[in-house]
Amino acid sequence: MLKLFKLFNNKRLFILLITLVMFIVVMGFSLGTRKSLSWPENFLRDTTGFVQNLFYKPAGYVAGFFQDIANLHDLAEENEQLKILAAQYARDKAIYNFTKAENERYKERLEFKEAQKKLYDYELHIAQVISLTTEPSNSSVVIDLGSKDGIKPNMSVISSEGMVGVISQVSNFTSTVKLMTMMDINDPNSQPPIAGTALNKEQNSFGMIESYDPQTGLLEMNKIPVGDPIAVGDTIISSGGGGVYPRGLTIGTVKSVQEGAYGYTSTALIEPTANFQDWKDLFVVFTEERAE
Amino acid sequence: MRMRRSVLILLLFLLFIIQGTLLPWLLPNAWEMRIIPNLVFIVILFVTVYHHRHTALILGLAFGMLHDVVFYGRILGAHSFAMGLSAYLIGLVFQLPRAPLPLMMSVVLLGSLLENSILFGIYSVFNLNREPYNWALLNHMLPTMLFHFAIGLLLYIPVRRQLELLKKETQKEESA
Numbered sequence: 001m002l003k004l005f006k007l008f009n010n011k012r013l014f015i016l017l018i019t020l021v022m023f024i025v026v027m028g029f030s031l032g033t034r035k036s037l038s039w040p041e042n043f044l045r046d047t048t049g050f051v052q053n054l055f056y057k058p059a060g061y062v063a064g065f066f067q068d069i070a071n072l073h074d075l076a077e078e079n080e081q082l083k084i085l086a087a088q089y090a091r092d093k094a095i096y097n098f099t100k101a102e103n104e105r106y107k108e109r110l111e112f113k114e115a116q117k118k119l120y121d122y123e124l125h126i127a128q129v130i131s132l133t134t135e136p137s138n139s140s141v142v143i144d145l146g147s148k149d150g151i152k153p154n155m156s157v158i159s160s161e162g163m164v165g166v167i168s169q170v171s172n173f174t175s176t177v178k179l180m181t182m183m184d185i186n187d188p189n190s191q192p193p194i195a196g197t198a199l200n201k202e203q204n205s206f207g208m209i210e211s212y213d214p215q216t217g218l219l220e221m222n223k224i225p226v227g228d229p230i231a232v233g234d235t236i237i238s239s240g241g242g243g244v245y246p247r248g249l250t251i252g253t254v255k256s257v258q259e260g261a262y263g264y265t266s267t268a269l270i271e272p273t274a275n276f277q278d279w280k281d282l283f284v285v286f287t288e289e290r291a292e
Numbered sequence: 293m294r295m296r297r298s299v300l301i302l303l304l305f306l307l308f309i310i311q312g313t314l315l316p317w318l319l320p321n322a323w324e325m326r327i328i329p330n331l332v333f334i335v336i337l338f339v340t341v342y343h344h345r346h347t348a349l350i351l352g353l354a355f356g357m358l359h360d361v362v363f364y365g366r367i368l369g370a371h372s373f374a375m376g377l378s379a380y381l382i383g384l385v386f387q388l389p390r391a392p393l394p395l396m397m398s399v400v401l402l403g404s405l406l407e408n409s410i411l412f413g414i415y416s417v418f419n420l421n422r423e424p425y426n427w428a429l430l431n432h433m434l435p436t437m438l439f440h441f442a443i444g445l446l447l448y449i450p451v452r453r454q455l456e457l458l459k460k461e462t463q464k465e466e467s468a
Contacts, residue, residue, distance in 0.1 A: 023373050030368030031418060037364075044361045048309070055313040063317040131312030133363045135328045136423075136432055137415040140365040142312075169364045178365045187420055189366065214423060214431075277321045 033189055034169070035153070042171040046146070049174035052131040053144055060280055122246045122287045125149070127157075129279040130174065136214055139179045141165075141279060146173040154191070154244060156285040162250040162273035163238070164282060166191045179276060180219070183212040195241035196221055196251060196270075198234040205230050206239065207268060209251060218255055219270040226264065232256060236270050246287050296458040300339075303454070304355055307331040312362070326435045330404070332359075334444050335451055336379045337403045341391050342455045345383025352376035366420060374410040378403055389459075393448060400444035401437050408433045 037045070127143040145151050147170045155167045157177045168178035184190045190211075198205040205228050207221040224230060234254045240247025252270040260267040311331045319327060332355045340348030356372030382403045388395070412428055415421045421428075 023369050026369040027367055027373075027414070027418065030364075031366070041361050041364070044358065045364075048358065048362050051309055052313050055309055059314045059317045131309075131362070132316055133312060133328070133359075134316070134324050135411075136325070136428070137411070137421045138363065138365045138367070138370075140363045142362060168366075176362075176364050182365060184420070184422065186422065187366075215427060277324055279316070 031189065036147075037169060037171050045142075045171040046173045049130055049142060049144065049171075052142065053128070056130045057128065064280070120240060120247050122285050124158075124283040125286055127282050127284050129282060132279060137182075139181050139276075140168065141177045141179065141282070142174055143177060143282060143284070144174060145284060146171050146175050148172050150286065151175050151284060155287075156238075156245050156249060158249055158283050158285060159274050159279075159281075160283075161275065162252065163194075164274045164276070167284070177282070180272060180274070181212050181214060181276060183210065183219070185211045192242070192244050194245050194251065195239045196236045197239040198230050198254070199237050201229050201234070202237075202239065204228065205234075206241075207236075209236070209270065212272075216269075217271070219252055219272055221268040221270055222260060222265065224257075224260070224266045224268060226266075228266070230254060230257060230266075230268055236268075246285050249285070296454070296461045300454060300458060301351075303451075304332050304335055304351065307335060308355060308358065323435065326432050327439045328408075328432055328436050329439060329443070330375075330407070330436075331443060331447075333375055333379070333404065333407055334400060334440055334447060336375065337382060337400055337444075338396070338447070338451045338455060340379045340383035341386050341396060341399055342389055342452060343458065345380050345387055348379040348383050349376050352379040367414075367418060370411060370414045373414065374407050378407040378410055381406065396448065397441060397444055400440050404437050404440040405433060408436060 125145065127145045130142050130144050132141040133139065141164075143157075151167055151170050153167050153170055157164045157167060163180060165177045165179040165182070167175050169176045178191060180191075182190065183193075185193075194209040196207050196209045205224075207224040207228070207230070209219055209221045211220045212218070213220065221236065232254050236251045236254060238245045238247060238249045238251060250273055252272040255269045255271050257266055257268045308331070311329045315329050315331075316324060319329075333352070336348050336352050336355070339351060352375035353372050356375035357369070359371045360368045382399060386395070386399050391399070408428075409425075412421070412425060412433075423431075
């Protein structure tokens with residue numbers, strides 16, 4: 001016993017032990033879900049966010065300028081394709097407006113509640129990326145919208161290509177986006193699984209996108225029921241079931257369909273459409289407030 | 293009198309900003325997922341070899357925590373712990389004020405491997421990664437080591453000059 005006391009008299013060892021315990025406490029504490037951040041964290045994040053903002057945007061413009069020069073000769077071709085797309089869009093828009101009006105009339109007749117009507121309404125808010133880290137076990141992107149702009153944890157974030165991730169932490173003027181590559185079924189704080197469906201087969205197709213495999217770079221969609229028409233090459237979108245993710249966000253394309261782990265349901269491997277590179281602008285999806 | 297010290301801290305902060313904002317634009321896309329630049333840690337390794345391991349420990353803990361808070365995705369304190377501990381351990385073995393360039397470069401290689409391995413260990417303990425160690429080693433730790441080596445070569449002369457000035461200043465303070 002006396003020897004033990006002597007050991008603890010050693011100041012350095014004592015400090016070491018205290019630090020170790022502190023670290024384990026901090027890590028364990030931060031691992032759990034947190035509603036909001038403490039003020040030192042807010043302060044640090046907002047001040048560094050401000051400085052990072054000064055750097056990231058000009059760098060992006062310079063890099064973008066050189067990229068534009070390199071892409072100049074593809075431009076004519078791209079323009080042509082976009083014109084065709086625009087024409088198609090104009091036609092689809094007319095059809096869409098008709099269907100929408102019809103749909104609203106039916107809803108009125110069926111006496112939908114106000115909340116049910118607004119279930120699938122959402123708007124996009126543009127956000128500038130201000131810095132990022134690509135570390136495999138903790139990839140995150142910092143954007144310049146914060147709780148002052150109405151951002152809340154677990155909001156979906158998309159790029160122009162497809163879904164990117166969810167908001168994980170929010171401070172006053174910045175927030176961190178946890179990328180979809182962090183999805184992990186074993187991690188209790190991972191973003192909740194996305195209920196997905198295949199484009200043009202929305203009524204008959206269903207699956208849960210639950211994890212991402214960094215070794216292959218593919219998302220895994222599990223729990224696909226028997227007789228599901230899902231096939232290789234289908235575009236997977238979120239179905240809006242479950243409430244966390246809004247309906248209709250593009251997630252990826254099906255690479256292969258296999259028998260699932262238990263043999264009854266099947267599993268599809270999905271290649272994400274967002275490429276998780278060259279960030280400039282992201283969109284945060286604001287949905288209608290829902291009672292919880 | 294504490295001019296040099298604040299210059300060092302400002303330099304570290306600037307490097308921290310650069311590694312999050314400028315480097316992703318400069319690195320080719322194909323490498324982006326494989327190289328995890330940590331410029332701050334390279335300079336901290338210089339500090340631990342040429343200055344003192346306790347300074348490096350404090351700097352590692354502080355800037356690691358800054359990284360953790362700014363890029364808070366899953367867990368706080370992982371970088372802080374990894375950077376502080378590995379800088380201290382490297383300093384315990386290699387603290388030589390007159391270390392030549394080749395030795396310093398091998399310290400950079402060894403240090404970044406150690407730091408990434410500690411990080412990997414922490415994430416494994418908290419069950420946050422599923423990949424085997426040898427995959428992680430080949431996928432991102434080795435490329436990162438080589439990248440750090442190149443950056444270490446670039447930073448060698450300016451950082452060492454700063455540290456010499458810092459040393460002179462502290463000696464003057466002690467004698468005064």
